[in-house]
Amino acid sequence: MTELTRLFAKTKKAFDLPEGVIYLDGNSLGPMSYASRARLVDEMDNQWSKKLISGWNESGWYHLSQTVGDKIAHLIGASKGTVTAVDSTSINIYKVLNAALEMNSDRRVILSDSGNFPTDLYVAQGIIAHLNKTAAQPFSLKVVSPEQVLAAIDENVAVVMITQVDYCTGRIHPVAKIVEKAQQLGAKTILDLCHSAGALDVKIEELAVDFAIGCGYKYFNGGPGAPAFVYVRQALLDEIEPVLCGWMGHQSPFSFDGQYQPAAGINKMRVGTPSVLGLASLDAALDVWQGISLAQVRVRSIELSKLFIEEIAKRAPELELASPTDPQQRGSQVSYRFDEGYALVQALIAQGVVGDFRMPNIVRFGITPLYLDEADIIAAANKIADVLAQRLWDQPQFKVRHAVT
Numbered sequence: 001m002t003e004l005t006r007l008f009a010k011t012k013k014a015f016d017l018p019e020g021v022i023y024l025d026g027n028s029l030g031p032m033s034y035a036s037r038a039r040l041v042d043e044m045d046n047q048w049s050k051k052l053i054s055g056w057n058e059s060g061w062y063h064l065s066q067t068v069g070d071k072i073a074h075l076i077g078a079s080k081g082t083v084t085a086v087d088s089t090s091i092n093i094y095k096v097l098n099a100a101l102e103m104n105s106d107r108r109v110i111l112s113d114s115g116n117f118p119t120d121l122y123v124a125q126g127i128i129a130h131l132n133k134t135a136a137q138p139f140s141l142k143v144v145s146p147e148q149v150l151a152a153i154d155e156n157v158a159v160v161m162i163t164q165v166d167y168c169t170g171r172i173h174p175v176a177k178i179v180e181k182a183q184q185l186g187a188k189t190i191l192d193l194c195h196s197a198g199a200l201d202v203k204i205e206e207l208a209v210d211f212a213i214g215c216g217y218k219y220f221n222g223g224p225g226a227p228a229f230v231y232v233r234q235a236l237l238d239e240i241e242p243v244l245c246g247w248m249g250h251q252s253p254f255s256f257d258g259q260y261q262p263a264a265g266i267n268k269m270r271v272g273t274p275s276v277l278g279l280a281s282l283d284a285a286l287d288v289w290q291g292i293s294l295a296q297v298r299v300r301s302i303e304l305s306k307l308f309i310e311e312i313a314k315r316a317p318e319l320e321l322a323s324p325t326d327p328q329q330r331g332s333q334v335s336y337r338f339d340e341g342y343a344l345v346q347a348l349i350a351q352g353v354v355g356d357f358r359m360p361n362i363v364r365f366g367i368t369p370l371y372l373d374e375a376d377i378i379a380a381a382n383k384i385a386d387v388l389a390q391r392l393w394d395q396p397q398f399k400v401r402h403a404v405t
């Protein structure tokens with residue numbers, strides 16, 4: 001056993017995974033940690049039930065967005081006080097996109113790419129539709145292919161908004177180059193870290209990205225619908241003016257002042273009362289990361305992904321790799337194209353191997369070192385090969401589409 005495998009054998013024990021299941025979907029919803037369960041039980045049995053409203057003062061609830069934000073900051077290479085854990089990623093995109101547009105008010109173009117996650121593009125479309133009702137000069141969303149983003153940055157671009165790791169293929173954007181060019185030409189930058197936070201060794205401050213957002217329920221294992229996070233570059237914290245002006249982002253919520261005054265620092269990105277139970281679960285899940293660096297996670301993720309790709313190439317060559325072969329260009333998921341991908345995923349779930357499906361034909365497998373090891377990867381590859389060899393996916397029950405794929 002190497003030092004790394006010993007380290008991750010310990011973190012694996014921190015998760016309550018069902019017997020007989022190999023969970024390759026932590027890039028979509030992280031599994032439950034024992035720490036999250038214990039914390040939620042404590043919140044119910046000892047905090048909410050006993051302290052009632054006093055919990056806001058006595059149980060740390062009021063400051064929980066900041067407590068969790070600081071833990072996330074540590075994991076994405078940010079300073080304390082630059083991240084807060086609130087709302088959903090979509091809402092946080094709305095906040096930072098508006099802030100970025102306001103900072104570049106003489107420009108009209110939002111640049112993004114066709115590989116971006118739909119919600120990022122939808123939020124941009126919604127903001128543009130709203131602004132264009134009154135704007136003298138219309139705003140537009142310019143969507144180019146991922147490979148064309150760098151070349152498409154010019155002096156008309158107000159903000160470049162990209163997702164670092166493509167949710168379908170796992171392809172990584174060359175963020176450093178994109179940010180450098182954006183800065184040279186005066187464009188603001190927004191980075192969606194949903195598939196990077198907890199997967200890559202993100203150094204957000206070194207990258208000098210202006211804004212970042214990401215979610216708490218994937219690699220951070222906060223639980224279904226766990227609060228998301230928002231990061232603002234320290235140098236911009238004083239300058240930005242929130243568009244969602246809620247009382248929790250006021251400098252003094254309990255003065256009940258009739259006039260909005262933004263809080264100092266990252267707290268101005270808060271809006272309303274946060275989901276305390278969601279935050280508590282995420283807070284506890286983040287403690288599993290103590291003593292582990294993202295550099296170590298990345299090394300293991302690359303080792304395990306390489307093994308998975310080799311095993312699938314040997315045993316299930318009918319799956320066409322959709323992820324980059326170069327590990328430096330790939331996040332912590334391995335994706336394949338398969339025409340009957342949905343049915344394949346359902347058949348695999350029935351066999352205890354959990355991945356997921358994305359339109360039109362992408363089968364995704366998340367490789368998460370905190371709770372996966374070589375034995376899991378080999379067992380999963382064997383099951384995948386069996387399901388394909390026996391065409392187990394070719395049954396009507398596996399072709400019935402559920403609401404969530």
Ligand SMILES: Cc1ncc(COP(=O)(O)O)c(C=O)c1O
Binds near residue numbers: 089091119163195
């Ligand atoms: C890249 C990316 N951005 C945004 C989102 C949406 O996050 P939320 O549902 O928290 O708004 C997701 C969800 O999977 C995602 O993968």
